[in-house]
Every structure is written in C-alpha cells, then in structure tokens.
Amino acid sequence: MNEICARPLKIGELSFDIPVELAPMAGITNTAYRRLCREYGAGVFVSEMITSRALVERTPGTMRLIQFHSSETPRSLQLYGVDPVTIAKACKIIVDEDLADHIDLNFGCPVPKVTRSGGGAALPWKQDLFASIVQNAVKAAGHLPLTIKMRKGIDSSHLTFLDAGKMAVDAGVAAIALHARTAAEHYSGQADWDAITELKNLVSAISDIPVLGNGDIWCAADALKMVVKTGCDGVVVGRGCLGRPWLFGDLEAVFRARRGEITFEQAKQAMAAPNLGVVMQAVRRHTELLIEFFGGDEAHACRDIRKHMAWYFKGYGVGGEARRALATVTSLAHMDDIFATMDAQMSYPGAGAEGQRGRAGRPKTPKLPEGWLESRSCESVDFTELADAERDDSGG
DSSP states (O other): HHHHHHEEEETTTTEEEEEEEOOOOOOOOOOHHHHHHHHHSSSSSEEEEEHHHHHHTTHHHHHHTOOOOTTTTTTTTEEEESSSHHHHHHHHHHHHHHHOEEEEEEEOOOOHHTTOOOOOOGGGGHHHHHHHHHHHHHHTTTTTTTEEESSSSSEEEEEOHHHHHHHHHHTOOSEEEEEESSTTTTTOOOHHHHHHHHHHHHHHHHHHHOOOEOOOOOOHHHHHHHHHHHHOOOEEEEEGGTOOOTTTHHHHHHHHHHHTTTTTTHHHHOOOOOHHHHHHHHHHHHHHHHHHHTTTTTHHHHOOOOOOGHHTTTTTOOOOOHHHHTTTTTTTHHHHHHHSSSOTTTOGGGGGGSSSSOOOOOOOOOOOOOOGGGSSTTTOOGGGGGGGGGGTTTOO
C-alpha cells in the first residue's frame, strides 16, 4: 500500500482525515457551495480568493465573503495580494479577530487582470518579492498554519515552482499545493503531474510538510492515480467538482478503501451515480444555501445558480426546453415547476456526465507588467503601479 494514501492530511496542528482540498474558485466556492460539498464528503474546503487590501480596508463585499457558517470547521481562507505589508496586515486581522483557522496564499491565478499587475502566477518570478510576502505572512499568521497554492510558472521558459517551493519551506509554510500547469497554459492541455513529483521530491528532502497536487482530477480514480504516480500527500479539486458536489463523497470512499477501512468493492458501491432526481435535489439544496448566503434574497440566489446548471445536468438528456428554462430560473417555485416536467428516474448517463468540466481554453501569452521578465528581482517594481492587483473585484 502507498503509505501516503493511508495517512490523514496534516496542515500545521490541523488534521484532515481525507487528504482532499476544494480549490478556491472565484464566484463558486462561497459558503453555500462549501457547505454543500461538506454534506457529501470530508476534506479541506477553502474560501473564495480574498484580496488582502480589501480585507484591510474592510470593503462590504469582502466582509461578506469571509463569513463562515457555524458548521464550517476548520475554516480555511485564501488571501491574495502583491504587497508584503498589506498581506501581513490582513493575516494579523484574521488572527486577532478569529476569522479563520487556516490561511492560504494564492500564487496560482492565471487571469490576465491579475497577472498584468504582477499578481497570481506572475508573482513568484520576482523571487525577493515572493520570499518577502511569504515570510511576512507566516510571521503575522502566528499560530495559524499558512499554506500556499501556486502554478509551475509563467510559461515553459519561465518556471518558478521549484525555487518558490524551496523559499516557501524556508519561510515556514505548513503545506504547498501545485497546479501542474503554467499561467500560459491556463486550463488547457494536460496537467504535468511529473512536476508534482519533482516538487514533492524537493520538499521531502528538506521538510516533512505536505505537498498537494492539482490538475485534471475529474473523478475519484484520478485522485488515486495522482498520489500513486507523484507521491503527493493529497489532491486539490477544482473544476472537477463543478456541478458534482458528490465527488467529495467518491473521493472519501476511495481513500478509505486505499487505507483498508473499507473494501474497494464497498467504495465502488458508495460511488455516486445519481439519477436525475438526485441531481435536482442537489440543485435545489444548493439554491437554498445560496438564498441563506445572500441574506434571504431569492432572486439573487437564482441568478447565481444559473451558471451551475450546465455543469449539474451535463450528459443528462433533459432536452433543450428544460435547459433554457433552467438557465433563466427566477425562484424556487419556478425551479420546482421546471423540475416537474423532467423525468426524476432518468438514469445516470455514465461517461456523458464524466470528464472535463468548465472551459479549458487555449494556451495564451500571459499579460505581465512591462519589463517583468527582465529581472527576477523586484528592485525596480513600483507598487503604486501594481495597485490594481488588489482591487476588490480582482479575484480570479
């Protein structure tokens, strides 16, 4: 048995029985979706990306996003920024006001409006800036474990993950997650799991902190393949769970089987293969949680759930008319009326509902600050020019 699969995930003093993390996704992983996923399985459920400046300035939208439901424990919050001082201030606020139990720093966002300001996946290229941010954040976080999530680098000619991994270990982070693509690859092509192996080997030589792998986890079997192939200590799931919160139940089953708590046959039987009625129940529950999240605003919740509909019903033969109606749903009553026209006994479509979810896109040249690649030092960086990276709406 691969011992890595057999032990819980340790992040500082926190222990997670199942080594699976829900990746922060802007506009997706709000408290409603995190709660829904927790109802299906165990793991680490991280908030949407929060800009450090917005937290320090206590903008209303950010103060709403950082709220956790009482059922969410431990509480994991992801921060993002480009200024070591501001990020440290944000970490101190989190500690002093008991806003979370775990802080994650984002160095993986490939979205142009973030990278063109030197943030996200662009930032580790500036080694001294990266080191300063992580060192200051770890110090400010104090007793809270601080982790990082990053990509391989900017593009194939400007890789940063090994240097950044070494600096992060030296700074005292509690775990490192690697999305095995570059910013240029965005979500296209196939994730380079060999890079996860490289990082795990490097970190293991100098530390016992966990390394998590991210990229192309579309089903529970993919997660086991990744940990066996790379030796990583756990997996991070992003697009693979869109419209499939029950994936966390599948993941819990296979990891429990891997370490002998149940048989693989029992795990197979526990796998979700939801008929259409079960999917409809999940959509309705998700909407109910969104209504609560939006303070009882049912119309707002229904506008938000619309973007999830194609993911939930991927592969199911529900018909064009039902799909169009769901894409414009206005209330729970309207949703119930639409569901009443659909066949709740329709079987799980198998392969039709599996595989990639969300837009993969194409490789693209990352948008970067002018002259960003000329030096690995931030000596010439004017932080006033990077201010847009920490706008309240800059989450990616």
